[in-house]
Amino acid sequence: MxxxxxxxxxxxxxxxxxxxxxxxxxxxxxxxxxxxxxxxxxxxxxxxxxxxxxxxxxxxxxxxxxxxxxxxxxxxxxxxxxxxxxxxxxxxxxxxxxxxxxxxxxxxxxxxxxxxxxxxxxxxxxxxxxxxxASVLLGGDPEFEVYADGILLPAYFFPIFEGLSNSIGTDGNSAIAELRPPPSYRPEKYVESFMSLAEKVGEQGILLSVKGDTYPLGGHIHVGSYNEYVVEVLRDKVEEFISVLDDFVGRVLLPTSGPARGEYARLGAI
Known part of the structure; x- marks a missing residue:
């Protein structure tokens, strides 16, 4: 009862x-x-x-x-x-x-x-x-190099970067820091959540860098839905969808990739 x-x-x-x-x-x-x-x-x-x-x-x-x-x-x-x-x-x-x-x-x-x-x-x-x-969720798990006192250090040196599933953690390469804000229907809400996580890292005296000169960093974007129909449409139109993202995001940000990105520094990487 x-x-x-x-x-x-x-x-x-x-x-x-x-x-x-x-x-x-x-x-x-x-x-x-x-x-x-x-x-x-x-x-x-x-x-x-x-x-x-x-x-x-x-x-x-x-x-x-x-x-x-x-x-x-x-x-x-x-x-x-x-x-x-x-x-x-x-x-x-x-x-x-x-x-x-x-x-x-x-x-x-x-x-x-x-x-x-x-x-x-x-x-x-x-x-x-x-x-x-048919609402679409925006998410992501951007990656960073970690500096403390001006020195580049592996993320695993710091307890705050813990695990592969926590909101503040590490990539499969444990030297790379990764932030994982919860997905949101509103981009501004996702950014707000991201900034909240970044501030927690900053409170530890840690600087997050997107240089990518030592480690191959990824600015990952996740797009999805709880609606199965929407997911099928996204899968069916994935090439067109990625082409649009390449034009509006990829071509703008690609020149900012550090040398460590190597073969990942290309358009259409999904």
Whole structure:
């Protein structure tokens, strides 16, 4: 059963139609039979979600705890991953269930709404807003040489550059620093997130350089979507898409590549 839950069906939130909206707090048991496809769960801080498949041991994400189902996961939603920092995605067969933190829901609805529209789990009242439902995400993991006190040092010398998946980490070549802001529907939001990470590095007395004279640096751009149709279109039109990026970005930035870039210093590298 769902405990401490308030349920709205067919709710319209700021013009966006949701299949079912639940506000929950305390201990919540996510038995698949209680949550139809497209359900959005808004969870207060401290909520505990029980009967979760795909989680080994209890997972504490700060605003919510995920408690596994144990030996049997049949018919229960499976945890897929975390998106936009405080959005959880669960799948129960062909059904999708989204869990959002109450703080994110109230303070950053524009991003939450775009996410729901892009997945096809929500639509605008009266008609499906195709442009929004086909939203494209911009991301990237640009690489840098690292200087401290004017001396070039490998990134792995510094504890802040930790691992291949953290927001501040290293490339496959652990001498190269890499920043990984979360993807965003708005370029300015991506840049804002990038600057926040760069400032954290700067607070350690570390200078990020794009010279690329010693290590082959990459200014990687990621383009994608949570909408499978949009992904297929991008794949189908990838040559045209890359050609446009080469004209507007590649030809401008290519002359700035340092000598270490070597064979990577070319247009059309994807």
């Amino acid at each position: 769902l405990q401490t839950a308030v349920v709205w069906k067919g709710v319209i939130h700021e013009g966006v139609v949701l299949n079912e909206l639940l506000y929950v707090d305390g201990d919540v048991f996510l038995g698949g039979q209680y949550l139809p496809h497209g359900t959005v769960v808004v969870a207060k801080k401290g909520t505990r979600l029980h009967e979760i498949c795909g989680v080994e041991g209890e997972l504490d994400l700060g605003w919510v705890q995920l408690i596994p189902a144990g030996n049997s996961c049949s018919g229960l939603p499976k945890y897929v991953g975390t998106y936009l920092e405080e959005i959880l995605w669960f799948k129960d067969g062909k059904n999708d269930i989204i869990v959002v933190s109450e703080e994110l829901w109230e303070k950053r609805w524009d991003e939450v709404g775009r996410f729901l529209l892009s997945t096809g789990l929500a639509y605008y009242e009266g008609w499906i807003f195709e442009c929004q439902s």
